Amino acid sequence: MTHTLFIDGEAGTTGLEIRERVEGRSDLELILLGDRRRDPEARREALNSADAVILCLPDDAAREAVAMVENPAVRVIDASTAYRVAPGWTYGFPELRPGQREAVAGSTRVSNPGCYPTGFLALVAPLVRAGLIPADGPVSLNAVSGYSGGGKAMIAEFEEGTPDPFRAYGLTLKHKHVPEMTKHAGLSRPVLFSPAVGNYRQGMLVEVPLHLSALPAQPSVEVIHGALVEAYDGARFVEVAPLEETEAMTGLTPEGLNGTNRLRLHVFGDRDGHQARLVALLDNLGKGASGAAVQNLNLVLGLDEGTGLT
Ligand SMILES: NC(=O)C1=CN([C@@H]2O[C@H](COP(=O)(O)OP(=O)(O)OC[C@H]3O[C@@H](n4cnc5c(N)ncnc54)[C@H](OP(=O)(O)O)[C@@H]3O)[C@@H](O)[C@H]2O)C=CC1
Ligand SMILES: CC(=O)N[C@@H](CCC(=O)OP(=O)(O)O)C(=O)O
Numbered sequence: 001m002t003h004t005l006f007i008d009g010e011a012g013t014t015g016l017e018i019r020e021r022v023e024g025r026s027d028l029e030l031i032l033l034g035d036r037r038r039d040p041e042a043r044r045e046a047l048n049s050a051d052a053v054i055l056c057l058p059d060d061a062a063r064e065a066v067a068m069v070e071n072p073a074v075r076v077i078d079a080s081t082a083y084r085v086a087p088g089w090t091y092g093f094p095e096l097r098p099g100q101r102e103a104v105a106g107s108t109r110v111s112n113p114g115c116y117p118t119g120f121l122a123l124v125a126p127l128v129r130a131g132l133i134p135a136d137g138p139v140s141l142n143a144v145s146g147y148s149g150g151g152k153a154m155i156a157e158f159e160e161g162t163p164d165p166f167r168a169y170g171l172t173l174k175h176k177h178v179p180e181m182t183k184h185a186g187l188s189r190p191v192l193f194s195p196a197v198g199n200y201r202q203g204m205l206v207e208v209p210l211h212l213s214a215l216p217a218q219p220s221v222e223v224i225h226g227a228l229v230e231a232y233d234g235a236r237f238v239e240v241a242p243l244e245e246t247e248a249m250t251g252l253t254p255e256g257l258n259g260t261n262r263l264r265l266h267v268f269g270d271r272d273g274h275q276a277r278l279v280a281l282l283d284n285l286g287k288g289a290s291g292a293a294v295q296n297l298n299l300v301l302g303l304d305e306g307t308g309l310t
Contacts, residue, residue, distance in 0.1 A: 005151030115288025119206025221269030
């Protein structure tokens with residue numbers, strides 16, 4: 001059976017990466033608008049005739065597109081920030097908690113997670129659920145992304161301009177991802193988020209530092225690691241690096257999973273067990289955006305979630 005797919009924002013950074021992952025699939029037929037991609041009538045027609053649509057647009061344009069969808073049978077996956085904490089939308093992170101995969105599969109409104117939130121939530125949500133990080137506790141997040149995370153405009157800035165080698169940003173502590181991360185982690189205190197962008201194209205490291213001995217449960221590195229291993233048992237795209245491996249590591253590059261839909265979690269700890277650094281590695285355009293959107297597309301269409309993904 002062939003399903004029709006319309007990508008609104010087909011020529012943008014995430015849109016192009018989605019096209020790369022679905023072109024050549026015999027179970028999908030792409031509706032492409034080409035030069036008519038900004039024509040509201042062409043978009044309205046495509047948005048209402050496809051079996052599924054993926055919105056790869058700025059937030060305001062995504063809201064406009066959602067308002068244009070009148071056909072109740074159309075499954076909408078939105079890659080923007082517009083609906084990530086909105087009622088009536090299903091958060092498109094199938095591995096986030098038991099039952100989430102089924103919730104995505106049964107939904108017609110799926111919000112694709114942000115790239116930083118994907119790494120953050122994978123590390124923190126299971127630990128909050130297990131009571132190892134208190135739900136009302138302070139949690140910090142330090143992260144670095146390649147410049148493709150900022151879409152076409154940032155790519156042009158870094159590839160055609162005279163960019164910084166590295167740039168800390170989000171300095172007002174009001175990054176648009178904070179509500180999404182706080183809510184879906186089950187935290188009550190806003191996450192303290194310190195993002196940065198590096199002068200390389202793609203890939204990210206998302207890090208949560210923990211003072212283990214200051215946590216009420218005083219968990220060891222092994223207990224933290226065990227909780228993550230248990231949470232992702234059987235997951236196809238999320239894996240936890242073995243402690244023997246992390247103990248032997250002297251460095252970690254953000255580009256290690258580029259081109260894949262995989263997310264790898266690492267638990268680094270000091271020898272006396274007082275501190276830990278939890279580090280997620282992912283491709284911001286893979287499991288952080290376009291790969292995740294295709295995984296969600298597969299689920300809403302009732303297909304194997306890994307179709308077309310590595
Ligand atoms: N880049 C990343 O790593 C990630 C991005 N996202 C999110 O995905 C969304 C898209 O981001 P990204 O692909 O990076 O952005 P880009 O800037 O690379 O692409 C945006 C696309 O949206 C189209 N567009 C912009 N305004 C309108 C409009 N008013 N009507 C119709 N089309 C419009 C553009 O069209 P045109 O081609 O004509 O210019 C372009 O194709 C954003 O919401 C972003 O936050 C999410 C996770 C990660
Ligand atoms: C390097 C860079 O600028 N990154 C983007 C986030 C990319 C991403 O996660 O996309 P969403 O905004 O859709 O979630 C930023 O911080 O705004």
